[in-house]
Amino acid sequence: MKLSHQFYASPQLSDSTSRTLPTPNLAFHSPSTECGVRPHVKSGRIVGGKGSTFGAFPWQVLVRESTWLGLFTKNKCGGVLITSRYVITAAHCQPGFLASLVAVMGEFDISGDLESKRSITKNVKRVIVHRQYDPATFENDLALLELDSPVSFDTHIVPICMPNDVADFTGRMATVTGWGRLKYGGGVPSVLQEVQVPIIENSVCQEMFHTAGHNKKILTSFLCAGYANGQKDSCEGDSGGPLVLQRPDGRYELAGTVSHGIKCAAPYLPGVYMRTTFYKPWLRSITGVK
Structure with missing residues (x-):
């Protein structure tokens, strides 16, 4: 970015x-129902174009593409968690030929596992691309990723x-x-x-x-x-x-x-x-x- x-x-x-x-100190009451909360952020303002902090955007998803039965994976796109089973991404992020997508929740530093909490990786069971998506104009550039199993919400994984x-x-x-x-x-x-x-x-x-x-x-x-x-x-x-x-x-x-x-x-x-x-x-x- x-x-x-x-x-x-x-x-x-x-x-x-x-x-x-300034972000209010919202208690993380019910992981099953709370959306849009940031348990790791107590207060402070966002400044443009800077590195974030761990857990500041717990709905952020890293979408990766896997090829050759998982032998090669690459970071492909972003995504956003909306339920325990679904992630929104862009339609043009759909996998290539003989490739599949994986969704990484709770990620922050992609260079290694340095965070206080581990990220969770889920295979994508189904990619639902908007039927009216037009790659020439990017109209309806939206897709849903259905995870192969529900992700458990946590302080760093929130829809x-x-x-x-x-x-x-x-x-x-x-x-x-x-x-x-x-x-x-x-x-x-x-x-x-x-x-x-x-x-x-x-x-x-x-x-x-x-x-x-x-x-x-x-x-x-x-x-x-x-x-x-x-x-x-x-x-x-x-x-x-x-x-x-x-x-x-x-x-x-x-x-x-x-x-x-x-x-x-x-x-x-x-x-x-x-x-x-x-x-x-x-x-x-x-x-x-x-």
């Missing part, structure tokens, strides 16, 4: 690529809350997290990165893309976040990861998931996310999430 997204998810698109407030059906986050600051590239064409971090970006009204986002000379259509199902001058953004490797905001009750909810962009943190080219409220009926029909 630059957090700057770039995802060459589709060969026909050479340049279109895929990709707080994100769903937003209200009619929630509008325009103008608010949101936080995007991931292990994606630190800049366009740059290296990848070992520690989970976080950055704050403002959510932009779709019509303004559309104008920004036009100003940059791109005729990309910003659909109602899309959500844009970023700055006119670039600077902060998601980047290649962040795709499928969460864009979250804090609710008045202190919990966090999912505004969108990283989809795509053009380069990373480039002027007038904000990051494009899948808008969670638009896809709630689809998510609910498969997972039952409210």
Whole structure:
């Protein structure tokens, strides 16, 4: 992250690529029902484009691709835990030929097992790609990963809350997290990165893309976040990861998931996310999430 997204998810698109407030001390009462809480974070503010701290984003998932019967695995995308059995990611993160996906929950530093609590890895039993996904436009760039067995929630493994059906986050600051590239064409971090970006009204986002000379259509199902001058953004490797905001009750909810962009943190080219409220009926029909 630059957090700057770039995802060459589709060969026909050479340049279109895929990709707080003081926190109240919320008690971790019932691991089975609490969503959007951060038991490891007592207080403090998020600063853009910095390394996170262990357990600060317990809904973050690392999606890895396994090939040759597990002989080779590579970090592929981000994801977000929404129930004990389901993870949201991007449709363009689906596995390649003869490959399978694994989901790692509770991960923080991917360079080794240095954390105070161990991450949990689950095989993905089923990849449910949105039927109307269009790799040429990234429309409906959403997929659900069904885990082969439920993950047990813990202080560092917590599902994100769903937003209200009619929630509008325009103008608010949101936080995007991931292990994606630190800049366009740059290296990848070992520690989970976080950055704050403002959510932009779709019509303004559309104008920004036009100003940059791109005729990309910003659909109602899309959500844009970023700055006119670039600077902060998601980047290649962040795709499928969460864009979250804090609710008045202190919990966090999912505004969108990283989809795509053009380069990373480039002027007038904000990051494009899948808008969670638009896809709630689809998510609910498969997972039952409210």
